[in-house]
Amino acid sequence: MKPFPLNAWYAAAYDVEVKAALLGRTICGQKIVMFRRKDASVAALEDACWHRLLPLSKGRLRDDQITCGYHGLVFDGEGRCTHMPSQETLNPSACVRAFPVVEKHRFVWVWPGDPALADPAKIPDLHWNDDPAWAGDGKLITVKCDYRLVLDNLMDLTHETYVHGSSIGQLAVAEAPFVATHGNRTATVTRWMEDIDPPPFWAGQLKHATGYEGRVDRWQIIRFEAPCTIAIDVGVAPAGSGAPPKDGRPGDRSKGVNGFVLNTITPETNKTCHYFWAFARNYCLGEQRLTHELREGVSSIFREDELILEAQQQAIDERPGYSFYNLNIDAGSMWARRLIDNMVRAETPAHERPGAIPLRAA
Amino acid sequence: MKPFPLNAWYAAAYDVEVKAALLGRTICGQKIVMFRRKDASVAALEDACWHRLLPLSKGRLRDDQITCGYHGLVFDGEGRCTHMPSQETLNPSACVRAFPVVEKHRFVWVWPGDPALADPAKIPDLHWNDDPAWAGDGKLITVKCDYRLVLDNLMDLTHETYVHGSSIGQLAVAEAPFVATHGNRTATVTRWMEDIDPPPFWAGQLKHATGYEGRVDRWQIIRFEAPCTIAIDVGVAPAGSGAPPKDGRPGDRSKGVNGFVLNTITPETNKTCHYFWAFARNYCLGEQRLTHELREGVSSIFREDELILEAQQQAIDERPGYSFYNLNIDAGSMWARRLIDNMVRAETPAHERPGAIPLRAA
Amino acid sequence: MKPFPLNAWYAAAYDVEVKAALLGRTICGQKIVMFRRKDASVAALEDACWHRLLPLSKGRLRDDQITCGYHGLVFDGEGRCTHMPSQETLNPSACVRAFPVVEKHRFVWVWPGDPALADPAKIPDLHWNDDPAWAGDGKLITVKCDYRLVLDNLMDLTHETYVHGSSIGQLAVAEAPFVATHGNRTATVTRWMEDIDPPPFWAGQLKHATGYEGRVDRWQIIRFEAPCTIAIDVGVAPAGSGAPPKDGRPGDRSKGVNGFVLNTITPETNKTCHYFWAFARNYCLGEQRLTHELREGVSSIFREDELILEAQQQAIDERPGYSFYNLNIDAGSMWARRLIDNMVRAETPAHERPGAIPLRAA
Secondary structure (H helix, E strand, O other), X not given: OOOOOOOOOEEEEEHHHXXXXXXXXXXXXXXXXXXXXXXXXXXXXXXXXXXXXXXXXXXXXXXXXXXXXXXXXXXXXXXXXXXXXXXXXXXXXXXXXXXXXXXXXXXXXXXXXXXXXXXXXHOOOOHHHHOOOOEEEEEEEEEOOOHHHHHHHHHOOOHHHHHOOOOOOOXXXXXXXXXXXXXXXXXXXXXXXXXXXXXXXXXXXXHHHHOOOOOEEEEEEEEEEOOOEEEEEEEEEEOOOOOOOEOOEOOOOOOOEEEEEEEEEEEEEOOEEEEEEEEEEOOOOOOHHHHXXXXXXXHHHHXXXXXXXXXXXXXXXXXXXXXXXXXXXXHHHHHHHHHHHHHHHHOOOHHHOOOOXXXXXX | OOOOOOOOOEEEEEHHHOOOOOEXXXXXXXXXXXXXXXXXXXXXXXXXOOOOOOOHHHOEEEOOEEEOOOOOOEEEOOOEEEEOOOOOOOOOOOEOOEOOXXXXXXXXXXXXXXXXXXXXXXXXXXXXXXXXXOEEEEEEEEEOOOHHHHHHHHHOOOHHHHHXXXXXXXXXXXXXXXXEEEOOOEEEEEEEEEEEOOOHHHHHHHHHHHOOOOOEEEXXXXXXXXXXXXXXXXXXXXXXXXXXXXXXXXXXXXXXXXXXXXXXXXXXXXXXXXXXXXXEEOOOOOOHHHHHHHHHHHHHHHHHHHHHHHHHHHHHHOOOOOOOOXXXXXXXXXXXXXXXXXXXXXXXXXXXXXXXXXXXXX | OOOOOOOOOEEEEEHHHOOOOOEEXXXXXXXXXXXXXXXOOEXXXXXXXXXXXXXXHHOEEEOOEXXXXXXXXXXXXXXXXXXXXXXXXXXXXXXXXXXXXXXXXXXXXXXXXXXXXXXXHHOOOOHHHHOOOOEEEEEEEEEOOOHHHHHHHHHOOOHHHHHOOOOOOOHHHHHOOEEEEEOOOEEEEEEEEEEEOXXXXXXXXXXXXXXXXXXXXXXXXXXXEOOOEEEEEEXXXXXXXXXXXXXXXXXXXXXXXXEEEEEEEEEEEOOEXXXXXXXXXXXXXXXXXXXXXXXXXXXXHHHHHHHXXXXXXXXXXXXXXXXXXXXXXXXXXXXXXXXXXXXXXXXXXXXXXXXXXXXXXX
């Protein structure tokens, strides 16, 4: 089976990346060229001329149309050829594929599958990225691994202890119990670490925002939305100030600091991915210096992950057919992978499908 | 079928490249070592020692013989082993393949196929390259694409408008009608653009050579000689001065300027080629500065093609089995490809051939 | 059949390379991580975590155990998992493979095959490397070729004349007769060059050590020990001073200088190898400057071989299935390859073996 479904919205770019210029990018193995029209809408076309396959992104944009850089065929934003050199009659088959596009939460989302199914309501929730109650910024990195390895990495934060020991990692993350739950399109892993010493990163944030120094209650609530988006609710509050939920009711986080690590990972090829991330916070909203510092700090942390993920991909490539052993800590990523597999199954012809995977609690 | 015939002369080097020294180059997938003998003739041998395959080009040339750089076997210019280390009796099978070689029109031509068929009369016509009535110079570039993509590029100059807009391109090239004809070994595309403003390149040449400024009649007569040589007769003359042929008789080009773009493209591998080109002119013959300027100017133009061709090859590699759509402008390159296919067919055993391709006008 | 046996000791490192730190290296296609325990013994484990395949060499060493750099699984020097994150019960299958290791003659030897067969008595003889009657030093280089091409190179020194003409090569090496013999695990090529002018290298050594200038008797006695170790007894003595053996009795080398070129070549992959070499001498033992000079001088000579070997491997890769012609000079390397093939045969299931190769004199 394919490693990713096609009937899904994938982040193709940060909104600010797409201007009145040609931007080529590969999404789910499909070369796409994007540009912003005069009316501010975004067009996304197959990035290969109908005639000789030259990438259209090497051509020129004029009046919301692309002129191919080789022989001058012209295509509009819907992919229709509107001009051919040296001939009056256009070949009626002359067009390139156009992809459904929506802008939301500061991303440009593209649907590489069946356009008839492209429902904007299915765009994953990353609203913190443009909600005025939150402030933050992010980056795009391209990682040389199967996008699911990034999901595995995010669905279990045990690795913070070993990969990010100098910033957010601490032994408590690897030792505290967690709860994994799931729905039809989502999987959630919740971990509370009560009455612990905060790791360097959170100690600094809490003191900066509130002046508090001392032990904390720390939380990590990882929410996966199939096929490739993960929003992680993270933060600390003074120990005993009531942050953890109790008796089914939400806790009082008002004395603490809260962030969301927003991640959406778009397959580029089967073994490379575009990793869009951002960090949004609910404190010190007006401090541009803090926004800048957090973006660069998180960037360094993700660079640590990148090295691990690329080494893991190489090791996998050297052992074709290897099946992984799973530990308790892998419960979240196992659910994420099942939800992805079910999406892929749903769009795989019946005779090509392996046996069904039941969706029941672990 | 193979992408190129073996029973053909291929340019392997500019004559000045081959000296009393070992020059290794791959021609049609075959590694060849060339050197110039004391009597000025050129030898071309398989570039791999009979014994351990070390390239002979890594050895030493002495007295018109190559000593292998590993164990000292010696081969003469006909490929016969004349010495082996530590043994008196030479193995009678000890030889490397020798290739027919001819020097003509400032190129060294090699025949990689059946030596019995290597008739020097079949060397393509590039006589302008050493005709005293013409002056010019050229270069060798290696392009990372199937050699036929270069031929496609040259057989339709519509692309000048889009790829070379700042020098020789102009909308008239893409819009003027053309005539495509063919013979058994040649295909010709003729385009006359009458009473037009000259593009920057030709405006400059005509003014420099004749002082004339103003509208012109422009011509491009592209002549392909199978499998990989294209000589393009190009030029401009003052509009209305009689340059276009009339009623079947040649026109009077005496008030204009005329050049020949000489191209012969030798496959290196299935996806790379040696592109030998030169530009010869019939005006201002003694101006060395102009020769230098034209060589570097044309070189910049061909660099623009190179970027397009390599991008096209990458796009093709990503879509194995893709069949191209053809436009009217592709008539010339379609004939060129048919003539090549027929040469390949002729040397392909009957049971390996696909269906025959009829040779009739398009 | 595989190009190398697994049931054999392979040099994995110089002893000084392995410290209380993680050293990753690929041996016979197997990624291995080595480290030195507090008791000075060496551990060698499969370099891939049982859980997610991250190379253990990217983790941390503490108390003779490796903590994986991703999720913190801990493995001891025998490969047993001793800790898992967030769970009390360890999966009983959780281990990585441990390899037999022995240190001898200044190398760390690893046995990649069946541990039950790993007899330390089978470690090849390179005792000159830590014998106080000899002095010298060596290096490790990684060469991009099948390790057997290095063996071929060493089993016939004819190539010195053509590859190393400025140092140890001379025509006599290519012309003098030689004798090739073999046993069940060894093959020997003996070449005496009597009453010759010494090549530059040996002229310098003999003069430096003894003051003698003039003609010499020179010897090269190449001893291969399967699968990949070659010790070459080399030297010169004043011509006529009695160095060559006579009537079955050893000669008197006391007036000459003697060295051993020690080589053990460990396959890294099928097409790359770790080449460990050293040069030991029996003269001027206390001269550190000479040790340094010889190490760097031999290093330059081996660099000449490296260029030839990599070019040869490329030529072989371009001709899959090519069978080599052999000359008289190849007698030694042909025996070496037969002995290797027999080792591989012995560990290949009967139904996968090609026909048997008889072990008789050439």
